[in-house]
Amino acid sequence: MWKYIVGTVAFGSVAYGVIRYFAGSTCYCTARLDGLVIIITGANSGIGRALSFELAKRGATLVLACRSIDKGIILKQEILAQNYNRQLQIYVKHLDLTSFDSIIKFAECINTEFNEIYALVNNAGIFYYPQELTVDGFDVTLQTNYLGPFVLTHHLLKVLKRAVHSRIINVSSEAHRIANAYDLKAITKCQSEFRSHFKAYSVTKLALLLFTHELSKKLAKTNVIVNAVNPGNVETAIYRSYPPLSKWWLYALQWPIRILIIKRPHQGAQTLLHTLLTSNRSTGQYFTECKLALPSSIAFNEALSKEYYSLTLEILDKKFITESEC
Ligand SMILES: NC(=O)c1ccc[n+]([C@@H]2O[C@H](COP(=O)([O-])OP(=O)(O)OC[C@H]3O[C@@H](n4cnc5c(N)ncnc54)[C@H](OP(=O)(O)O)[C@@H]3O)[C@@H](O)[C@H]2O)c1
Incomplete structure (x- = not known):
C-alpha cells in the first residue's frame, strides 16, 4: 500500500515539475493599457487569441486583424462576454497577408x-505549408510570415509615430537558427524553386529578426521601438499541415508527452505580453x-540586415512601399 502511495506522489511531483518547467516564464508586469490601441495580426487563433484576452484584461483597445471576419467577430464576442471592462473597445478588421491589396486597404x-x-503585433504566421505562389506571385510562406508584415509595418509607421511611445513586436521563433545566409538569399530570390517546407519557415523567422534589427536602427531617433519574440513551442493550429501531427492518431500517440512539454497558448503569449507591457524601452532585441x-550569430549582423533589407525592397520592386515609408 505504502509503495503505491509513495510511487504516486513521486510520479505526480516529477510530472508537475516537468509541466512547470516547460510552461515557461510568466509576465508579472502590472502596467495597464487603458485606451491604447493595439493591432494583433492572426488574432483569432492560438497565441494571438490568448494575447487578445490578456490585453483586453488590461484595458487595451484591440484591433483584431483576421483573414476571417467571422472568426474575428466570434472572438470579439467571447472577449466581451468576460466583462473585463465596460469601456473596452474591440474592432475586427479584415487582413489577408497573402495579398498586398488587402494589406494596403487594411492600413488605409x-x-x-x-x-x-x-x-503592432506581427503575429500571424504559417508553418510547413504546401509550396504555392500568392496572388502577388510570391512564395506563400515568405509573404505571410515576412513580406506581408514588412509591407504592413511600413504602411503603419506614420500612425505609430504619432503616439508618444509605440512599439512593433515581430513574432519569430527559435527555428530561425536553422537558416543560414545562403538559404535566406536563395529562397528569397528564387521563390518558385523547390525547397523544404521547414527551411522556408526558418528562413522567414530569420528574415523577421534581420528586419527587426534594421528597422530599429532606422527608427532609432523616433518614439517607435521594434523587438522580436520567440513564444516557445506552443500547442496551436499552426501544426495542422505538419505531417507528424496532421493525423489524429499520430497526434493521439504523442499527446501524453506533448501535454507535459508543450506550452498552452496563454503560456506562449507571456513573452509577447511582456514586450508590450515592460517599461524597458530597449529596441532591436530578441526576447x-x-x-x-x-539570437543566432547572423540574425543581428549589421551588413546582412542592411543587405537583406535592400534585397527585400528590390524583390518588392518598391511597388508596395514608397520612399517616404522606408
Ligand atoms: N506554435 C508554436 O509552437 C510557435 C513557435 C514559434 C513561433 N510561433 C509563431 O507564433 C505565431 C502565431 O502562431 P500560432 O502558433 O498561434 O498559430 P495559429 O494558431 O495557426 O495562428 C496563426 C494565425 O495567423 C493567421 N494567418 C495565417 N495566414 C494568414 C494570412 N495570410 N493573413 C492573415 N492571417 C493569417 C491565422 O488565421 P486562420 O485562423 O484564418 O488560419 C491564425 O489566426 C506565428 O508567427 C508562428 O510562426 C509559433
Whole structure:
C-alpha cells in the first residue's frame, strides 16, 4: 500500500515539475493599457487569441486583424462576454497577408480611423505549408510570415509615430537558427524553386529578426521601438499541415508527452505580453521567456540586415512601399 502511495506522489511531483518547467516564464508586469490601441495580426487563433484576452484584461483597445471576419467577430464576442471592462473597445478588421491589396486597404483603414497606434503585433504566421505562389506571385510562406508584415509595418509607421511611445513586436521563433545566409538569399530570390517546407519557415523567422534589427536602427531617433519574440513551442493550429501531427492518431500517440512539454497558448503569449507591457524601452532585441536573449550569430549582423533589407525592397520592386515609408 505504502509503495503505491509513495510511487504516486513521486510520479505526480516529477510530472508537475516537468509541466512547470516547460510552461515557461510568466509576465508579472502590472502596467495597464487603458485606451491604447493595439493591432494583433492572426488574432483569432492560438497565441494571438490568448494575447487578445490578456490585453483586453488590461484595458487595451484591440484591433483584431483576421483573414476571417467571422472568426474575428466570434472572438470579439467571447472577449466581451468576460466583462473585463465596460469601456473596452474591440474592432475586427479584415487582413489577408497573402495579398498586398488587402494589406494596403487594411492600413488605409487604420490610418483614417485611428489617430495613433500604441502597438503592432506581427503575429500571424504559417508553418510547413504546401509550396504555392500568392496572388502577388510570391512564395506563400515568405509573404505571410515576412513580406506581408514588412509591407504592413511600413504602411503603419506614420500612425505609430504619432503616439508618444509605440512599439512593433515581430513574432519569430527559435527555428530561425536553422537558416543560414545562403538559404535566406536563395529562397528569397528564387521563390518558385523547390525547397523544404521547414527551411522556408526558418528562413522567414530569420528574415523577421534581420528586419527587426534594421528597422530599429532606422527608427532609432523616433518614439517607435521594434523587438522580436520567440513564444516557445506552443500547442496551436499552426501544426495542422505538419505531417507528424496532421493525423489524429499520430497526434493521439504523442499527446501524453506533448501535454507535459508543450506550452498552452496563454503560456506562449507571456513573452509577447511582456514586450508590450515592460517599461524597458530597449529596441532591436530578441526576447524569449520574458527576458532578453541572444539570437543566432547572423540574425543581428549589421551588413546582412542592411543587405537583406535592400534585397527585400528590390524583390518588392518598391511597388508596395514608397520612399517616404522606408
Ligand atoms: N506554435 C508554436 O509552437 C510557435 C513557435 C514559434 C513561433 N510561433 C509563431 O507564433 C505565431 C502565431 O502562431 P500560432 O502558433 O498561434 O498559430 P495559429 O494558431 O495557426 O495562428 C496563426 C494565425 O495567423 C493567421 N494567418 C495565417 N495566414 C494568414 C494570412 N495570410 N493573413 C492573415 N492571417 C493569417 C491565422 O488565421 P486562420 O485562423 O484564418 O488560419 C491564425 O489566426 C506565428 O508567427 C508562428 O510562426 C509559433
